[in-house]
Protein backbone atom coordinates (compact mmCIF):
# COMPACT_ATOMS: atom_id res chain seq x y z
CA UNK A 1 0.00 0.00 0.00
CA UNK A 2 1.08 3.56 -0.60
CA UNK A 3 1.37 6.05 2.25
CA UNK A 4 -1.34 8.68 1.95
CA UNK A 5 0.93 11.27 3.59
CA UNK A 6 4.71 11.67 3.71
CA UNK A 7 6.16 9.59 6.57
CA UNK A 8 7.78 11.63 9.35
CA UNK A 9 11.56 11.14 9.35
CA UNK A 10 13.24 9.03 12.05
CA UNK A 11 15.55 11.08 14.28
CA UNK A 12 19.12 9.78 14.09
CA UNK A 13 21.80 10.72 16.63
CA UNK A 14 25.39 10.72 15.37
CA UNK A 15 27.68 8.19 17.05
CA UNK A 16 31.29 9.14 17.76
CA UNK A 17 33.52 7.10 15.49
CA UNK A 18 30.87 6.72 12.82
CA UNK A 19 27.30 5.73 12.15
CA UNK A 20 24.03 6.96 13.55
CA UNK A 21 21.51 5.80 16.14
CA UNK A 22 17.84 5.82 15.05
CA UNK A 23 15.63 6.81 17.99
CA UNK A 24 12.46 4.91 18.89
CA UNK A 25 11.19 6.25 22.26
CA UNK A 26 12.39 8.66 24.93
CA UNK A 27 11.80 7.69 28.56
CA UNK A 28 12.65 10.14 31.33
CA UNK A 29 13.19 9.70 35.06
CA UNK A 30 12.01 12.33 37.54
CA UNK A 31 13.57 13.04 40.95
CA UNK A 32 16.59 10.78 40.55
CA UNK A 33 18.98 12.97 42.53
CA UNK A 34 18.05 13.62 46.16
CA UNK A 35 19.27 17.24 46.05
CA UNK A 36 16.97 18.00 43.08
CA UNK A 37 13.97 16.24 44.68
CA UNK A 38 14.60 18.44 47.73
CA UNK A 39 14.73 21.68 45.69
CA UNK A 40 11.42 20.70 44.03
CA UNK A 41 9.80 20.21 47.42
CA UNK A 42 9.40 16.44 46.94
CA UNK A 43 10.01 13.75 49.56
CA UNK A 44 13.64 12.57 49.64
CA UNK A 45 14.33 8.87 50.28
CA UNK A 46 16.69 8.19 53.17
CA UNK A 47 17.66 4.64 52.11
CA UNK A 48 17.43 2.23 49.17
CA UNK A 49 14.57 0.44 50.94
CA UNK A 50 12.72 3.76 51.22
CA UNK A 51 12.94 4.65 47.50
CA UNK A 52 9.50 3.40 46.49
CA UNK A 53 9.26 3.44 42.68
CA UNK A 54 10.94 5.87 40.28
CA UNK A 55 8.90 8.59 38.57
CA UNK A 56 8.72 8.12 34.77
CA UNK A 57 7.46 10.30 31.94
CA UNK A 58 8.14 10.46 28.20
CA UNK A 59 9.01 12.85 25.40
CA UNK A 60 8.32 12.32 21.70
CA UNK A 61 11.37 11.23 19.67
CA UNK A 62 11.02 14.27 17.43
CA UNK A 63 11.62 16.58 20.43
CA UNK A 64 15.34 15.84 19.98
CA UNK A 65 17.57 18.75 18.96
CA UNK A 66 20.91 17.78 17.42
CA UNK A 67 22.41 21.16 16.50
CA UNK A 68 21.95 22.84 19.90
CA UNK A 69 19.63 25.51 18.51
CA UNK A 70 16.54 25.72 20.72
CA UNK A 71 13.84 28.25 19.84
CA UNK A 72 12.28 29.65 23.04
CA UNK A 73 9.11 27.49 23.26
CA UNK A 74 5.60 28.80 22.97
CA UNK A 75 3.24 28.57 25.93
CA UNK A 76 5.71 29.38 28.73
CA UNK A 77 7.53 32.23 30.41
CA UNK A 78 9.65 29.93 32.60
CA UNK A 79 11.74 27.54 30.48
CA UNK A 80 14.12 25.57 32.75
CA UNK A 81 17.30 23.58 32.11
CA UNK A 82 17.83 20.08 33.52
CA UNK A 83 21.15 18.50 32.56
CA UNK A 84 20.93 14.71 32.36
CA UNK A 85 22.84 11.57 31.44
CA UNK A 86 21.17 9.99 28.40
CA UNK A 87 21.31 6.20 28.01
CA UNK A 88 20.87 4.66 24.54
CA UNK A 89 19.69 1.06 24.23
CA UNK A 90 21.34 -1.03 21.53
CA UNK A 91 19.32 -4.24 22.03
CA UNK A 92 15.74 -5.28 22.72
CA UNK A 93 15.04 -6.40 26.28
CA UNK A 94 13.86 -10.00 26.63
CA UNK A 95 10.18 -10.62 27.44
CA UNK A 96 9.22 -9.96 31.03
CA UNK A 97 11.10 -8.22 33.80
CA UNK A 98 14.71 -7.45 33.03
CA UNK A 99 17.30 -8.78 35.49
CA UNK A 100 19.31 -5.95 36.99
CA UNK A 101 22.45 -8.04 36.46
CA UNK A 102 21.72 -8.29 32.71
CA UNK A 103 20.41 -4.76 32.15
CA UNK A 104 23.80 -3.26 31.39
CA UNK A 105 24.16 -5.49 28.33
CA UNK A 106 21.34 -3.56 26.62
CA UNK A 107 23.24 -0.28 26.75
CA UNK A 108 24.79 0.87 23.49
CA UNK A 109 26.17 4.13 24.76
CA UNK A 110 25.70 7.46 26.46
CA UNK A 111 25.12 11.09 25.66
CA UNK A 112 24.55 14.25 27.65
CA UNK A 113 21.24 16.03 27.18
CA UNK A 114 18.89 18.66 28.52
CA UNK A 115 15.39 17.75 29.74
CA UNK A 116 13.96 21.18 28.96
CA UNK A 117 10.93 21.95 31.09
CA UNK A 118 8.14 24.54 30.97
CA UNK A 119 8.31 24.95 34.77
CA UNK A 120 5.29 27.25 35.01
CA UNK A 121 3.09 24.68 33.25
CA UNK A 122 4.52 21.89 35.42
CA UNK A 123 3.82 23.83 38.63
CA UNK A 124 0.25 24.53 37.49
CA UNK A 125 -0.32 20.85 36.61
CA UNK A 126 1.17 19.62 39.88
CA UNK A 127 -0.97 22.02 41.92
CA UNK A 128 -4.10 20.50 40.38
CA UNK A 129 -2.76 16.90 40.41
CA UNK A 130 -2.95 16.90 36.59
CA UNK A 131 -0.48 15.20 34.16
CA UNK A 132 2.83 16.92 33.30
CA UNK A 133 2.85 16.32 29.55
CA UNK A 134 2.65 19.92 28.39
CA UNK A 135 5.58 20.84 30.64
CA UNK A 136 7.89 18.13 29.31
CA UNK A 137 6.88 16.67 25.95
CA UNK A 138 7.12 19.73 23.70
CA UNK A 139 8.94 20.56 20.47
CA UNK A 140 12.73 21.07 20.84
CA UNK A 141 12.58 19.93 24.49
CA UNK A 142 15.36 17.34 24.22
CA UNK A 143 18.74 18.67 23.01
CA UNK A 144 21.29 15.84 23.02
CA UNK A 145 24.99 15.46 22.22
CA UNK A 146 26.55 12.83 20.01
CA UNK A 147 26.49 9.28 21.42
CA UNK A 148 29.62 7.70 22.85
CA UNK A 149 29.87 3.92 22.98
CA UNK A 150 29.62 2.48 26.50
CA UNK A 151 33.07 0.89 26.30
CA UNK A 152 34.56 4.35 25.71
CA UNK A 153 32.82 5.87 28.77
CA UNK A 154 33.98 3.38 31.41
CA UNK A 155 32.74 3.44 35.00
CA UNK A 156 29.80 5.85 35.13
CA UNK A 157 29.93 6.09 38.92
CA UNK A 158 33.20 8.02 38.57
CA UNK A 159 31.66 10.61 36.23
CA UNK A 160 29.90 13.91 36.86
CA UNK A 161 27.53 16.16 34.92
CA UNK A 162 28.18 19.90 34.66
CA UNK A 163 26.01 22.57 33.05
CA UNK A 164 27.27 26.07 32.39
CA UNK A 165 25.03 28.86 31.11
CA UNK A 166 26.84 31.89 29.64
CA UNK A 167 30.01 30.53 31.27
CA UNK A 168 28.53 30.31 34.78
CA UNK A 169 28.16 26.88 36.43
CA UNK A 170 24.49 26.23 37.13
CA UNK A 171 24.35 22.48 37.80
CA UNK A 172 26.94 19.92 38.89
CA UNK A 173 26.21 16.40 40.04
CA UNK A 174 28.14 13.15 40.46
CA UNK A 175 26.49 10.09 38.90
CA UNK A 176 27.37 8.19 42.08
CA UNK A 177 24.58 10.28 43.65
CA UNK A 178 21.82 8.85 41.43
CA UNK A 179 18.97 7.48 43.56
CA UNK A 180 18.41 4.77 40.90
CA UNK A 181 21.41 3.75 38.76
CA UNK A 182 21.19 2.74 35.09
CA UNK A 183 20.57 -1.03 35.56
CA UNK A 184 17.99 -0.32 38.27
CA UNK A 185 16.15 2.16 36.04
CA UNK A 186 16.13 -0.27 33.09
CA UNK A 187 14.74 -2.97 35.39
CA UNK A 188 12.01 -0.63 36.65
CA UNK A 189 11.14 0.51 33.10
CA UNK A 190 10.87 -3.14 31.98
CA UNK A 191 8.11 -3.67 34.54
CA UNK A 192 6.06 -1.06 32.64
CA UNK A 193 7.22 -0.99 29.01
CA UNK A 194 8.78 -3.14 26.28
CA UNK A 195 12.33 -1.78 25.98
CA UNK A 196 13.73 -1.90 22.46
CA UNK A 197 16.87 -1.00 20.57
CA UNK A 198 16.58 2.70 19.77
CA UNK A 199 15.11 3.72 23.11
CA UNK A 200 16.69 6.56 25.06
CA UNK A 201 16.47 7.14 28.80
CA UNK A 202 17.03 10.58 30.34
CA UNK A 203 18.27 9.68 33.83
CA UNK A 204 17.20 12.71 35.88
CA UNK A 205 18.89 15.94 36.93
CA UNK A 206 20.94 17.15 39.89
CA UNK A 207 20.09 20.31 41.84
CA UNK A 208 20.43 23.78 40.39
CA UNK A 209 17.67 23.83 37.78
CA UNK A 210 16.76 27.33 36.66
CA UNK A 211 15.60 29.54 33.82
CA UNK A 212 16.98 29.78 30.30
CA UNK A 213 16.33 33.01 28.41
CA UNK A 214 16.54 33.96 24.74
CA UNK A 215 20.20 34.56 23.90
CA UNK A 216 21.53 32.23 26.63
CA UNK A 217 24.30 29.86 25.61
CA UNK A 218 24.53 26.48 27.35
CA UNK A 219 27.44 24.08 27.67
CA UNK A 220 26.60 20.68 29.14
CA UNK A 221 29.20 17.99 29.69
CA UNK A 222 29.78 14.55 31.13
CA UNK A 223 33.29 15.31 32.39
CA UNK A 224 35.59 15.32 29.37
CA UNK A 225 33.71 12.39 27.82
CA UNK A 226 31.06 14.21 25.83
CA UNK A 227 29.78 17.76 25.48
CA UNK A 228 26.64 19.52 24.22
CA UNK A 229 26.73 23.20 23.35
CA UNK A 230 23.87 25.33 22.16
CA UNK A 231 21.76 28.43 22.52
CA UNK A 232 18.23 29.63 23.10
CA UNK A 233 16.96 31.65 20.16
CA UNK A 234 13.83 33.64 19.43
CA UNK A 235 11.84 35.59 21.99
CA UNK A 236 9.79 34.83 25.07
CA UNK A 237 6.03 34.83 24.36
CA UNK A 238 4.51 38.14 25.40
CA UNK A 239 7.96 39.69 25.84
Ligand code: MN
Nearest residue numbers: 082115204205
Ligand atom coordinates in the same frame (compact mmCIF):
# COMPACT_ATOMS: atom_id res chain seq x y z
MN1 MN B 1 14.43 15.80 34.23
